[in-house]
Amino acid sequence: MAVSYKELGLVNTRDMFAKAVTGGFAVPAFNFNNLEQMQAIIQACTEVESPVILQVSKGARKYANQTLLRYLAQGAVEFSKEINKGKNIPIALNLDHGDSYELCVDCVESGFSNIMIDGSHLPYDENIALTKKVVEYCHARDVTVEGELGVLAGVEDEVSAEHHTYTQPDEVVDFTKRTGVDSLAISIGTSHGAYKFKPGQKAEIRLDILKEIEKRIPGFCIVMHGSSSVPQDLVKIINANGGKLSDAIGISEEQISLAVKSAVCKVNIDSDGRLAMTAAIRKHFNEHPEHFDPRQYLTPARDCLKELYKHKCVNVLKSAGHAWD
């Protein structure tokens, strides 16, 4: 049976983005696939009073079961209330990289409040047609929509691209007007995963392109995917405890903060969370080879995640304290 996100206590992204644009911060969009990730996100964001976007990818739906994820998101609202004496932070539930109209409809019907339709791999006019169709369906239900222009290098779900195709600033006015999207994901040199740059390569994103885009659509919410920083202390812990991550490099937190000061008001982070959990679990098993109760190793994993998310909200995205602006 179809359910509206409003019945679950979730919100769409309209208000949080409007506040982020004027307030000079970005709303964190953290991916989750299981209970512990959701708990860490909600504990961290509630404690620092940040709005948050819980993100579910197609892969997450397959891994965890879409019905369970929707109930976890509903539980997230109650959990936040419990932590914060009855008042929950604003929580949106987003489909990350939706790749078909049918998937978007399915997610809206199961309580998602924001939908990303990623037509970035399609020819321009086909991207517009698909995105517009999703926007019409979603807006009729007060669900907000994110579109994407430009292609990030690396793997996005099953589609992979060897090189970045940067967003062309000249296309953004036409795209946003013709589709009616509420936010726009752009390609300026970020990419998914833990290997964003080759060793020796200049690890910089194209803030100049971001500036050009901002000039064309002032006040419009820009989204940055692939924004993990791949903290080297976590990589070191992983490798010191039996892991093998060589040359894992992310986007520096300084660069992310500069983008946030500009027009970026939603920042997608997944890989850093994966690294935090892996580091804590590897270290735990090295120190306690006799443990076998998942609660023993998932507790430090969840704590490590929570600290990472708090740090992102307070120091990088500056969203802390903006839950109820």
Ligand code: G3H
């Ligand atoms: O866009 C990529 C996100 O990190 C989700 O990754 O498709 O492996 O769940 P996933």
Ligand code: 13P
């Ligand atoms: P990272 O792989 O850099 O965390 O990016 C996640 C993302 O963009 C999810 O859509």
Ligand code: ZN
């Ligand atoms: Zn992404």
